[in-house]
Amino acid sequence: MGVLRHVVFPALRLVVWTVIAAALVWLAFGRGDADLGGTEAAAPSVELTPPETTVTTGDVTNTVVLTGTVADDAAVEVRSTGAGEVDDLRVAVGDAVEEGAPLVDVTVLEERPDTTETLPDGTTTTVPQDPVATTEVVRATADGTVTSLPVLEDQVVSVGDVVASVSPGTLSVSAPLTQEQQFRLLEPPSEATVTVPGGPAPFTCTDVSTGVPEGGEAGGGDAAAADPFADPFAGAASAPTGAEVTCRVPPDATAFAGLSAELELTAGSAEGVLVLPVTAVRGSIGTGDVWLVDPGTGEAAQTQVELGLTDGTQVEIRGGLAEGDSVLEFVPGSDTVEDPYAVGPFG
Structure with missing residues (x-):
């Protein structure tokens, strides 16, 4: 029994493990070659064809659709056409005026050249002449409502000084343009269709124009330069340019300054x-x-x-x-x- 336990059984165990190891090696390498006719499996390949x-x-x-805002048209500044003293304010703030209506009277002193007189003894002398006072009437340059009178009676004004402001009382719709939209509206239509959410039915807005508004800055300001490492062309087509499109709201359309509006422009x-x-x-x-x-x-x-x-x-x-x-x-x-x-x- 000692011989079986210490010699025969360990020998049989070694033989069994050897057979198992040989079988695993054959399954892993030998059988694959045999089943494939002794050739190795080809590596898979993917060929991508551009669509x-x-x-x-x-x-x-x-057709370009923009989101904009309704705003009051800017007041028109009326400037003095004469240099002198304000003699009379013909209107008050809040008055409705028509184009050509008198707003302010300015007394203008016109200097006259000196004259020469001959005295009884035959000598001549220079006689200064008093200036001639004339009244220059400053008139409204557009219909509207007087919104400011930044002058007082007896105030001295020069030619070109602002003496009044007249608001036309009209509305416009303006919307910012991206770079892509600006290219698509190189030749903008003369009209646009405007929809005011919660307001009247869509109406036609006239006098369409594009460009940089007064006081604005083309190119979107310094926003693009905020990050010195940013790609200057990333998202350029959809970035604001500082330009905008503007059109005039017709008088019979009901709208108010500050409301949002959608502009639809068809340029061909x-x-x-x-x-x-x-x-x-x-x-x-x-x-x-x-x-x-x-x-x-x-x-x-x-x-x-x-x-x-x-x-x-x-x-x-x-x-x-x-x-x-x-x-x-x-x-x-x-x-x-x-x-x-x-x-x-x-x-």
């Missing part, structure tokens, strides 16, 4: 024209670049095209491509790319 889009025919309407439309997604074009005004795909080789070559209207989603192609041409759907190197592994909105 393409086709030039099609469609309609483009360049085209029907049955060649179009591409804006993601496929580098540039948006005048000319742009696309990457035209060769149908034979599949290679994409940079090609210049002539651009027309855009609605922010697609852009009109006026030259450089034909209907049916294939181009890369996304400009190479742009931030707008498609994830080929996306499986859904949460993937």
Whole structure:
């Protein structure tokens, strides 16, 4: 029994463990080669093909929707047209006046040249002449309501001094423009459709104009320079520029200063024209670049095209491509790319 316990059983245990180890080695290496005919499994490969889009025919309407504010039109400053003393204030603050109405009288002393007289003894002498007093009437330059009279009677004023302010009592709607919107409104329409939330039905706003307001600053001020390490082009298209669009509220529209308003401006439309997604074009005004795909080789070559209207989603192609041409759907190197592994909105 001692021989079995100390010699035979340990030897059998060693043999069993050796067989198990050999079997595991064969399963891990030998069987894989045998099942695959002695060849190694090929490494998987993924070939990503940039998505393409086709030039099609469609309609483009360049409509820009902005959020703005209703404001009182600025008062018109009336300046003195004569130098002298204020003789009479013809109106008071709050009075309604029409264009041409007298506001302030200014007494202007007109100097006269000295005269020469001959005395009885034959000598001559110079005789000074008293100045001639005339009244210069300063008149309103627009219809409205007198909002200020910053002068007093007997006050001395010079030509160009402000003697009154007249508010036209009209309203305007103004809205800030981003860089992209400013390019799309290079030729703004003469009218806009304005909607005041909670107010009247949408109405037509006239005298549309764009530009930097008085006292404003083009380029959005120093906000972009606050971070010296920030990318100067990041978000540039959607950044405010300091420019704004303004239109005049018609007299029969009910609105009040300080209310918010939505402006809708349509600056041109085209029907049955060649179009591409804006993601496929580098540039948006005048000319742009696309990457035209060769149908034979599949290679994409940079090609210049002539651009027309855009609605922010697609852009009109006026030259450089034909209907049916294939181009890369996304400009190479742009931030707008498609994830080929996306499986859904949460993937």
